[in-house]
Amino acid sequence: MSSINVMDLELKRAFTEMQVNKIETTKKLKMFELQTEMLKTSKKKYEITDKEVSNLTPDTRVYSSVGRMFVLSSLPEIHDEIISKQGKCDEILKSLDDKREFLLKTSKEQEESLRELVQQRKEARSN
Structure with a gap:
């Protein structure tokens, strides 16, 4: 009788742990989704800015933002800066995306291990 109670406590602990991990994983996934949307928006802004800068004549004076001030720059420098920022966004x-995939993978593994534990308990009770 006491071994059944121990198994029930172990199952209850495993379910509680999985529930906590599921909540944490969901929060992290939402955070990753928000960050992804912000980065995609930034990347789109860089693409639009680069398109507009490429339409300028070579003798146009352009300025790049450095902290609170603006510094006179050349068109190639601005273009390179924008391409660099796009590359950082891609990275x-x-x-x-890799972190999101890892979280989903570990979550599925945890669910599978819990299913196996429940199945073992059912088999142990039937024997």
């Missing part, structure tokens, strides 16, 4: 987006 961060890839990193976030």
